[in-house]
Amino acid sequence: MTLRRLGLYSASLVISAWVTLPLLLITVAAFTPRDLLYRWPRPLWPERFTLETLRFFLRSTGVWPSTLNSVLVAGLTIVLAFVIAAPAGYAISRFRFRGRETLQLAILATKMFPATVLSIPLAVAFIRWRLYDTLLGVAIVHTALALPFVIVIVTSVFLGISYELEEAAQTLGGSRLQAFLQVTLPMALPGLAAAGIFTFVLSWNEVFAATILTLNHRTLPALIVDSVIGAGAPLHFRFAGGFFMIIPALIIIFLIRRYLLTLWGVTVR
């Protein structure tokens, strides 16, 4: 029994190290002085740390504006995705109607057609619709990508809240809407917030659509990919960029760790 436990713990340690070591390394790289990054023999642990590399990255042309763009696009995406998808999730969880199964299947199917296939025809259409190179255009594609996740989590959140409570509020004289706003919604908020945060990550990380759909209004990933492909950005720029991009992710996964399973789990059914 103890031998089994020993095996369990060593396996978990090895796997944890495999996942976290690269994160530690990119963090060290982002704070390593430039000359040490290119020196040979390369020290494993830098003798001194510096903010210079990160400062260089943040001062590079376009980094701040594109970071702002990324945040704006992500914010727009959250608003759009919720306005459009939350009612659908509520409907699936609370009503039984013809076509409900078909709709659920369609939502699952949309998860399988990500950005690559959508972006190119949309880029052509957006030029016509005057949405090309706008943050709204990028947000629309990110909304399309986030929609299935938001619907799925909203459905599961509302399924977890007993409908009897809402009914009870209605018998006490509230309207259906009042019952929803005062009883169900407050209980649903944490789960909905998790869905919102996940939507943020999805949009913050998305590269392909953002690159195809923008020219001057790049998001951060689009700017970095651009500078890697087109301009051949120096290594320290890339490492600092990599580090900069993972900070929100680390915080966010911590915030929504309770909901990680619901986010993907319910899709199985």
Added chain:
Amino acid sequence: MAVAETDLTPARPRSPATWTPYLLILPTLIFLGLFFVYPMVQAVWLAVSDPQSGGLTWAHFRRMGADLYFAPAVRYTLLITALAVPLQVMLGLAIALLVNTRFLGHSAFLYLTALPIGISDLAAGLIWLSIFTERGYLNAVLQRLGLVEVPLIFLSVERPDWMLGAIVITEVWRATAIVMVILLAGLQLIPRDYAETASVFGAGRWQTLRHVILPLLRPSLQTALIIRTILAFQLFATVVTLAGRQIPVLAGEAYFWYSLYRSPHVASAYAVLILLFSGSITWLYLRFLRAEEGRA
């Protein structure tokens, strides 16, 4: 079946207003129609239409097929998928089973191993670039161990297999977390007594896993396999950051044809090809895994 369903969902209103749910799903349907169905149809149209005459043509597909990068892009995309996805599923299953034993500290372990979910393909590519680049961590370690005198160049045209290896390692590192979470969610739906019953009847751990857990986990395995395989066809940023265009992949070619050569038609041909691959592989998974179910 109908009886079972009513039993499962007692919380549903008994006499719902008939039009309310349709009103609630209307925005989703409109949005999906405009930004999902329309671009899908448009992608096919762009790929087969002649911009001058407006008629049908195979010219864009011929141009795609004749391109120097086309054959390697197909080959590398399939190769990366075939190498990375099985590794992701095996490792993801191992982690999910570990978490599910609920050992002391399993929630910290779950958080750590789930971290890559929030990390993009681009960031993952940059992270592993810091390891594989010429003056990177891997060379530093090898030099420390006295294995190399001068830094090895892992990521170079002369060694496509090494670049391929670096891409596969990066993808396994990044995407195993998603597989793990899907499988863990599936595992938690399996009642604990099933495994306990099996052990009462004298089944060992492996036997329980093979004959009780895995068959019950099939729907989750199927979802994980489909999602991962389809996303592998979309692989773009990881490859570009680690290997540039020296390892061409389908999504990357779609990008280059659109952005570099300004040809939305050939880019769409690539998109349609990705769509065809994704569709047929999903069909295969569904068919194959269901056939298994029929035999059991």
